[in-house]
Amino acid sequence: KDDFVGHQVLRISAANEAQVQKVVELEELEHLQLDFWRGPGQPGSPIDLRVPFPSLQAVKVFLEAHGIKYTIMIDDVQTLLDEEEEQMTAFKTRAA
Amino acid sequence: STDTFNYNVYHNLDEIYGFMDMLVAEHPGLVSKLEIGKTYEARPIYVLKFSTGGNNRPAIWIDTGIHSREWVTQASGIWFAKKITQDYGNDPGLTAILDSMDIFLEIVTNPDGFVFTHKKNRLWRKTRSLTAGSSCVGVDPNRNWDAGFGKTGASSNPCTETYHGKFANSESEVKSIVDFVKSHGNFKAYISIHSYSQLLLYPYGYTKDPAADDAELEGLAKSAVTALASLYGTKYKYGSIFKAIYVASGSSIDWAYNQGIKYSFTFELRDTGRYGFLLPASQIVPTAQETWLGLQTIMNYTRTHLY
Numbered sequence: 001k002d003d004f005v006g007h008q009v010l011r012i013s014a015a016n017e018a019q020v021q022k023v024v025e026l027e028e029l030e031h032l033q034l035d036f037w038r039g040p041g042q043p044g045s046p047i048d049l050r051v052p053f054p055s056l057q058a059v060k061v062f063l064e065a066h067g068i069k070y071t072i073m074i075d076d077v078q079t080l081l082d083e084e085e086e087q088m089t090a091f092k093t094r095a096a
Numbered sequence: 097s098t099d100t101f102n103y104n105v106y107h108n109l110d111e112i113y114g115f116m117d118m119l120v121a122e123h124p125g126l127v128s129k130l131e132i133g134k135t136y137e138a139r140p141i142y143v144l145k146f147s148t149g150g151n152n153r154p155a156i157w158i159d160t161g162i163h164s165r166e167w168v169t170q171a172s173g174i175w176f177a178k179k180i181t182q183d184y185g186n187d188p189g190l191t192a193i194l195d196s197m198d199i200f201l202e203i204v205t206n207p208d209g210f211v212f213t214h215k216k217n218r219l220w221r222k223t224r225s226l227t228a229g230s231s232c233v234g235v236d237p238n239r240n241w242d243a244g245f246g247k248t249g250a251s252s253n254p255c256t257e258t259y260h261g262k263f264a265n266s267e268s269e270v271k272s273i274v275d276f277v278k279s280h281g282n283f284k285a286y287i288s289i290h291s292y293s294q295l296l297l298y299p300y301g302y303t304k305d306p307a308a309d310d311a312e313l314e315g316l317a318k319s320a321v322t323a324l325a326s327l328y329g330t331k332y333k334y335g336s337i338f339k340a341i342y343v344a345s346g347s348s349i350d351w352a353y354n355q356g357i358k359y360s361f362t363f364e365l366r367d368t369g370r371y372g373f374l375l376p377a378s379q380i381v382p383t384a385q386e387t388w389l390g391l392q393t394i395m396n397y398t399r400t401h402l403y
Contacts, residue, residue: 002217088105
């Protein structure tokens with residue numbers, strides 16, 4: 001299975017149209033392998049972005065350089081996936 | 097049996113298809129299973145039909161799981177199916193609906209993608225079709241409909257999550273629904289269920305122009321989110337796709353609305369920014385319960401405002 005260790009989901013708050021456009025620029029940088037869980041919309045609407053570990057620093061530097069605020073929504077995606085998998089396995093074991 | 101089926105955990109495709117067969121076997125006079133097509137990888141695409149008789153009655157369409165990673169939606173679809181069988185004959189509202197209308201429920205709208213989320217990549221969103229000339233796989237099945245297809249709000253790049261495909265209805269998962277809905281010809285409501293971000297949306301997404309029925313859809317959306325919030329206080333925003341989130345072309349409900357299906361809505365289920373697509377299984381049933389209240393509001397309104 002694909003590994004999401006170290007991937008974070010950032011919640012980005014673009015305050016104005018210019019900041020939204022900056023985030024749209026990120027969307028076009030294919031090498032960063034970004035995954036928009038909630039895409040750029042109007043200013044003020046949250047943007048949720050899954051960032052693979054190797055791209056984290058670049059993305060955070062980009063956001064900070066443009067004064068775009070963000071918080072970490074999910075600190076490690078794989079941790080949540082492991083919990084989900086464990087729960088499903090436990091259920092199947094019990095069912096069996 | 098579907099009484100002992102565990103609605104509090106996520107299930108894979110085989111388990112869901114097994115659930116559907118059990119439900120049909122337990123309620124042969126109410127539920128039937130239709131195969132409306134095959135996926136790109138040749139899996140059957142099933143729709144549950146809830147009907148108490150009659151010929152080509154006015155109908156309500158509900159689909160879950162068109163974006164495969166939105167697991168709470170397929171799980172909610174399972175719960176809705178069971179709920180319909182429990183409430184018919186017991187709940188006056190649902191009984192009145194099924195006494196005059198049919199409900200069609202597609203629980204796994206993107207089976208190939210769903211299997212892929214279980215076996216390889218939990219966060220897969222698209223179909224699994226190959227695009228000639230590209231090494232990237234899949235099309236966004238909610239950008240592939242013939243409604244502003246290819247305009248702003250979808251990508252022409254096969255490597256993006258919002259790739260619209262080579263042409264409208266290129267995805268068999270989309271084409272199967274299009275053919276079915278068109279051949280039926282009597283759908284009065286079309287509800288597509290996604291996650292996450294707690295929104296109830298109506299057309300349009302591909303244009304800022306309001307739909308002809310904008311005011312009525314807004315009023316109905318307000319009623320639906322009020323009903324939904326009455327259970328656990330979950331707050332939804334509502335509006336047209338364009339106004340409430342962003343421009344999105346080629347979406348299913350825009351297509352449905354343009355086909356003349358007035359009551360076309362998209363739900364975006366829980367949450368608002370903690371788990372996203374990885375909603376804990378403990379929230380499946382509460383999510384389904386509250387969504388059901390919103391669905392009921394739309395279905396009841398549709399029944400009493402047939403056109």
